Amino acid sequence: MTRLLATILIGLMGLGMAAPEAVAQNGPLRIEITEGVIEPLPYAVPDFVAETQGSNQVSKDISRLIAEDLSGTGLFREIPASAHISSITNFGSPVQFADWKAINAQALITGGVSVSGNSLEVKFRVWDVFAGQELGSGLRFKGTVDGWRRMAHKVADEVYSRITGEGGYFDSRVVFVSETGPKSDRKKRLAIMDYDGANLQYLTDSSAIVLAPRFSPTGDKVLYTSYETGFPEVFVLDVGSVRRNVLSTNNGGMSFSPRFSPDGKSVLLSVESGGNTDIYKVGINGGQRQRLTSGASIDTAPSFSPDGSRIVFESDRSGTQQLYVMGANGGEATRISFGQGRYGTPVWSPRGDLIAFTKQNKGRFHIGVMRTDGSEERLLTASFLDEGPTWAPNGRVIMFTRETRGTDGVSALYSVDVSGRNLKRVKLNGGGSDPSWSPLQ
Amino acid sequence: MHIGHYISGVAHTGLIGWVLFGGAFQSEPPPLEVTGVSVITAEEYQAVLRAQEAPAPSTDIAVPIIPEAELETPDLSSATDAPVETPSPPSTEAAEPDATPDLSDLTAPEPQDVTEEAPVLLTPEVDTAVVVPDVSPRPVVRPAPRVAPQPVAQPEPDVTIDDEVRESTEPDTAGETQEEVVEETAPEAASTEIATEANEDDDAPVASAAPTRSVRPRTRPVARAEPSTGTDAAVAAALAEAGAEESTPNQPTAPSGPPLTSGEKDALRVSVQNCWVVDVGSRAADVTVTVGFSLDRDGRVQGDIRLINAEGGDEAAARTAFQSARRAVLRCQKTGYELPVEKYDHWRDIEITFNPDAMRRR
Structure with a gap:
């Protein structure tokens, strides 16, 4: 009887020591995360580049309204311009992701505005800063100067959609x-x-x-x-x-x-x-x-x-x-x-x-x-x-x-x-x- | 020893007395530094100043006159040197020339026609017969030094189940496979008694089947040429070769050493979850995603982070959930996750499952 118990005990000890080794040594390290953080996603939207004369003010207004829309959802937090390390002076220039990573901007919105008479054109791109790639592709809206608010709402809707994967509600x-x-x-x-x-x-x-x-x-x-x-x-x-x-x-x-x-x-x-x-x-x-x-x-x-x-x-x-x-x-x-x-x-x-x-x-x-x-x-x-x-x-x-x-x-x-x-x-x-x-x- | 003290005392006393009384009565005045001053007139002072003035630049520089050189033409006549007298070697008697060798026995080889066919090593039709001696002075097997009470069959090797599912391979029936000839080895010997070298009887003849001479191996049979279809065959062959080359080094090897402790795993989990932003109101909060990636030894992500699995929600929600998970991994790596380098084999490849169920239900 004693021998039988000893055999069982030794067997269990062997299993207890060998099982974790076998699990740990096979395949990649696997981890499950069930707790995250609930906080607004930090983003940066430097003023859109005014590409024509007379579009300085409207480009600023559009940029600010986009930021208001996004930050107003409570899902995003704008990083103020005073914290920006680099600036966007040309819509076509490559983005210096390191500068935006340094200020923890997870998303970056760049854009350009041009005004010709009463017609207004807004183009923009959304960047996933830490992935170093663009979310979606560049988009361009055309309208009238009077309708700049709607155009800003549309840009914000598109940005919202690309980041969250859901439709927006700003142009409503x-x-x-x-x-x-x-x-x-x-x-x-x-x-x-x-x-x-x-x-x-x-x-x-x-x-x-x-x-x-x-x-x-x-x-x-x-x-x-x-x-x-x-x-x-x-x-x-x-x-x-x-x-x-x-x-x-x-x-x-x-x-x-x-x-x-x-x-x-x-x-x-x-x-x-x-x-x-x-x-x-x-x-x-x-x-x-x-x-x-x-x-x-x-x-x-x-x-x-x-x-x-x-x-x-x-x-x-x-x-x-x-x-x-x-x-x-x-x-x-x-x-x-x-x-x-x-x-x-x-x-x-x-x-x-x-x-x-x-x-x-x-x-x-x-x-x-x-x-x-x-x-x-x-x-x-x-x-x-x-x-x-x-x-x-x-x-x-x-x-x-x-x-x-x-x-x-x-x-x-x-x-x-x-x-x-x-x-x-x-x-x-x-x-x-x-x-x-x-x-x- | 006392004499030394006396001498030292007398000497010191004398020295002190000389210092006190010899130098005290010398009252020589300290030397004074005397500078001689002379009174000069105004003309003399101006003359001194003029002498100290810097010289004014002037272009009136006299050109130096080159003296006429008196060239004397060297005498270039040459005369033949007198011959150097060399000692003449002593006269020797002329040696007789060697006798001409008799080449009458040597005959030039007759030219032979060279055929275009390369020489082929002839294959013996049958194995060469080997005369096996009945006895051999060498021992065949060495008695085992241990005693095995009973012959025991060799246990089967442990079977481990690999996590990775690999597709079964079909035997390649197209080409001939050359099997390696494995020499049969003698079975493990066991004896019932301990036999040391000292007990061996070297003189006793032992029967042996060992050949007395080596047999040359057969020539490799000529491989039959497979019908090739040009480019396809070449591509297939290249792919097969590449696959064969790649398969060997990429064989997953089980990491060695102790695995990560639960504390080390928890540290990694906390590091990532601190950057995992969950939007509990979105559809992405219905999706559980598993992402995979590799780390370098510094704990930084190498290559792309890939989506391994997504459960729940539609495609757009899954994409958003994946992007959120990817951002979490990339953001919190900073200068690299802090993991024990000595256990790198255990955390080089990582899979993390992001499950927002608990957060959504709060």
Whole structure:
């Protein structure tokens, strides 16, 4: 018995000593890393080279706006020009990577600007400094001097895309309800602006209450709800000509909360009739309405999935306000929200992987996201009143309304990264609510 | 010894007395340095100044007159030297010439026709018969110095499984293979008793099958010429040759020495992860990538960093995840990863898996 135990013991010792050797001595050294750092990626964008006389100022303006766009995402951090070792004086000159490595610039954007009359040309390159190679290839945009902001946004979108592998959202616009005046006598107008608050324009006057504008998939039309007839009605507004048409008659009920289908040919909306609210689908040019939900409950705030196959909406059919998903033509709905509190205003992400929502729990409002099956719920914000999320065209950022407490409370637009970071207020003169993000232009 | 002390004391006393009394009464005044001054008149002073003035440059330089040389023509006449008298050698008697050799027996070889065919070494049709002696004075096998109680079969060599999967090779049936002739060796001998050299009986005849003379090897058979197809065959042959040349030195060799400790591995992992920037909101955060690269002895990346595997996400997300991983490796190498040089064989080739799952779920 003792001999047997000794044999086993010696065998185990032999295995214990021999196994690591065998593993370590065969093949390359293998390591797994599961912890990284979450920090903005440092980059440098020296002022674009002014290649013609009179283009000095616009080249500086374009460079600064590109930096604002990139740094505004929270994913990038600009290395100031004062820290640069070398300068870019010729767009065609080779890049001295060592100089940019020395200041830890992981990405470098070089460009040139030329102006001829009213025409503006911008060209640029993006470099992976530590790899010592260009990301993608050089690109050139042509436009007018007046449209320099759009050109800068387009360059920033391209840079963002090349570094992150995802589409950008800088050359996009937001339609929202502009709010002015005290809370007791607040004037509301439809307004449109660039994503960063520039180029603000009003689409309607303040003679009637307007609610919940929604961009079409192509960005040329806006759906919204107006009380100008005394009842809430859904209108379709052409952004270019600012002409509008009534989408539906109320038929004795109220219609509201409209949203386009992904192909832009139909609209989902809610219709209240006899104390019961259901979801309908109607063609953009009118026609027969298709009822998608039924039952003695309030079903509203519908939103299509990007592929148009499913619809997420809110309903109180279970006794409290929760989120449900059903097919594009109605049918049985599946509840996806099971947390505490009430869920509303769901919006399907353009990526298709997440659903943003408003959550009210214990007297606080939150903007959150969850998987389309309701899993991995994450709350991104918390305040006295946060509501009405809308997705950036790349599905990376959410814009929403935040209203402060009290009679002097004001509504403002905020944006937050889908990771919950980089919460910031959108630059805007006056208040705003109900934002809707356009697709990339 | 006391005498020495006395002498020393008297001498010192005398010396001290001379210093005290001999030099004390000498009161010679210290020597004064006297400089003679003479009074001169103004004319004399001006004359002195003029003498110290630098000479003014002047171009009025007299040309030196070349004296006429009185050339005397040397006498170039020559006269013949008188002949040197040399001693005449003593007279010797003239030797008789050698007798002419008789060449009548030598005959020139007759010219033979040279054929164009190269000479061929004739191959014997059969092996040369060797007469094997019945006995040989040399011993065939030497008795083993150890006693093996029982004959034991040689154990099979250890089989190790290599990590790298290699494609099996097919035997080349096209060409003839020349197998090496391996001489059979005598089996390991074992005896039941210890036999030392002293016990050997050199005189005892031992039967041996050893040949008494070497047999010349057969000539190599002429290889049959393979039908070649010009360029293709040449390229194939070149590739085969290159492959054969490259395969030998690139055979993976198992690193020797102790492997990296867990602490050394952790240090490398921490170094890289400090530069791994994860964008948890991006699709790239759904991708786990494995990258491979090689380091030089200074711990710096050699060559390209290659993507070995990517799991999760689409192609664009995988590309972004790879770029992030590549940046992490390149950024944090700085002047080279700090790894023990003596274990270079263990960290020359590295594969790192970047898995962002845990970060994404926070």
